[in-house]
Amino acid sequence: xxxxxxxxxxxxxxxLGSWLEKQAAASLAPQADAAPVRRDMAALLSYVRDNKVxxxxxxxxxxLKAVREITARFVVPPELDFTxxxxxxxVRSEMDLWxxxxxxxxxxxxxxxxxxxxxxxxxxxxxxxxxxxxxxxxAPFLLAVWWHKVNWLVAYPYAGMGDDLPYQFPRAALGDLRxxxxxxxISFKPFADGLIAKTGLxxxxxxxxxxxxxxxxxxxxxxxDVLADFGAVxxxxxxxxxxxxTIPRLAGFRITPWGQALLGxxxxxxx
Numbered sequence: 492x493x494x495x496x497x498x499x500x501x502x503x504x505x506x507l508g509s510w511l512e513k514q515a516a517a518s519l520a521p522q523a524d525a526a527p528v529r530r531d532m533a534a535l536l537s538y539v540r541d542n543k544v545x546x547x548x549x550x551x552x553x554x555l556k557a558v559r560e561i562t563a564r565f566v567v568p569p570e571l572d573f574t575x576x577x578x579x580x581x582v583r584s585e586m587d588l589w590x591x592x593x594x595x596x597x598x599x600x601x602x603x604x605x606x607x608x609x610x611x612x613x614x615x616x617x618x619x620x621x622x623x624x625x626x627x628x629x630a631p632f633l634l635a636v637w638w639h640k641v642n643w644l645v646a647y648p649y650a651g652m653g654d655d656l657p658y659q660f661p662r663a664a665l666g667d668l669r670x671x672x673x674x675x676x677i678s679f680k681p682f683a684d685g686l687i688a689k690t691g692l693x694x695x696x697x698x699x700x701x702x703x704x705x706x707x708x709x710x711x712x713x714x715x716d717v718l719a720d721f722g723a724v725x726x727x728x729x730x731x732x733x734x735x736x737t738i739p740r741l742a743g744f745r746i747t748p749w750g751q752a753l754l755g756x757x758x759x760x761x762x
Contacts, residue, residue: 497602498640498760500620503632506759514627514752522749523626526722527566528594528633532603534564535594536618539604544612551608552585552595562591589646590720596645601636631756634721638665639761643713651696651705660690664714665758673751676727679741683710711741723750 504511514520523529538544538561547554553561562568569590571582585591598604603618614622621629637643638661644652667686671677686692687706694702718724724746728739746754 498632498636499602500617500624500628500632503635503760504624504628506762507628507631507756510631510752510756510759511625511627517748517752519749519752520625520627522722522747523630523753526626526630526720528597528720529626529630531565531590532594532597532629532633533622535561535591535598536603536614536622538564539612540614540619540622546606546608546610546612547584548609550584550586551606551610553591553606553612555582555584558582558585558588558591562588565590593646593717593720596641597633597636600640601633630721631753631760634717634723634753635757635760637717638757646717647709647712649696649705649709651694651699651702652709653693653695657690657692660686660692662761663690664710665754665761668714668718668746669751669754669758671746673746673748676743676745678743679711679715680707683707686710686714715741715744718750719744721750721753723747723753 514523538557542557542560544553544557546552559571562571567590569588571588573580582588585595595606598618599606601617602615603621605613605615621632624632643656643661644654664686667682667689684707687710692706692709694705696702715724715726719726724744726741727743727745729742730737731740
């Protein structure tokens, strides 16, 4: 995680003044309200506000009881226990659940909650303000925190990615996405390859046989998957064979009208 100058809801509301009015006039408030990340963040903060939650001694992360109770309130509750063959796997930490860990990062970096090792989690004044804010402000605030304040490699922490992305990577990704026509099917591989080439994104691990796929995977995880959780893109997948079965592979995506507006807000909040 990383954080430079803080982004506050008050400053975001001021800078998005005319943008907020325009999106309300365009009737995009329901799409903002439906954004899974926004709804899940409200569930997380409401739970912490209403319950005594003490961070774990080792990391300050949420205890397993809270993990189960919070994720049960998510728009799409993640699977916490699953069976492979004869073995039953159990989630051992919030870090095993990216949707929840992602919210933890946004809440901490965005100043919405204050976790701590063996300390009580607290919703901050800004977190309380967030819960009272309209969805049209909540959603762009959260995406702007991710875009401008977080090291994206937390979502793709492989040794071959190094410690930092190329400095211009988030800005280039935002520019490329904003230039895409709304509602048009975009092939993922050419989009990812163009962004990789433009920014000089490199795979640095000695074994580079899967470098191309790994770099494309980073674009999918850090950019497209995050936008999908905000309702900004609609993804299309195809099935690819893996061993005796198949796995879904991202084939393409479309920018939604709400996504175009949301990316514009992120650009405004990054100036």
